[in-house]
Amino acid sequence: MTKTVETTLNPLLLLLTMNTAKNRLIELIKKRSFKMTEEPSFHLSSGGMSRFYFNMKPVTHSPEGLTLIGKLYLDKLNELGIRPISVGGLTMGADPIADAIAMASFTRQPAIEAFVIRKEPKQHGMKLQLEGYVKPGDTALIIDDVVTTGASTIKAIEIAEEFGVKILAVIVLVNRCEQNGMENISRRGYPTYSILNIEDFIGQK
Secondary structure: OHHHHHHHHOHHHHHOOHHHHHHHHHHHHHHHOEEEOOOOOEEOOOOOEEOEEEOOHHHHOOHHHHHHHHHHHHHHHHHHOOOOOEEEEEOOOOHHHHHHHHHHHHHHOOOOEEEEEOOOOOOOOOOOOEEEOOOOOOEEEEEEEEEOOOHHHHHHHHHHHHHOOEEEEEEEEEEOOOOOHHHHHHOOOOOEEEEEEOHHHHOOO
16 A cells, blocks of 8 residues: 555655665765865865865755655664655755655655754743644654764754754755764764765765
8 A cells, every 4th residue: 555655645755765866966066065175175164174065055945956866864863764754954055855855755655754943042932943744753863964073963952952852863865064063963972974084975986
């Protein structure tokens, strides 16, 4: 029954193997979102300099990028045996990724709810910092688009913990493999993974 729903709603997800989807996403990121120089020339938000630059929004907000990202995250969750009720991270980088996962999960079931974590609480209404159809006690996957130091991901973890969700794992889209970002995140005590890393971009021509 599930396979019939998948075929009807989104046959592309069935046609792409995990490796095919991964390779196509790497191509798309290289074309739209990645730059590299011989010497460190890109300023990072952490204050350092790097040879590598990622601006993921041209990919994470594109139709093809969203489809590929949703599939790869669901395949990764299935591989790891992780079954979260909800998924989200710090705005803005995590937002389209959470939506991609939520939409893809609806075709494969069980559906996963997306949520947004604001950098600061709203100053009006219910003054929420975590927004979405999620409640304390729900299991959650924390995500991010690119990790360098891990600071934004750690901030998302702290806000999610304060809200009361039960974090199962952290999966980032791209690990830059700089400034110990993944190690910094994993010190929070959660399994930490990435879909792609810098070697996927500098190790291939």
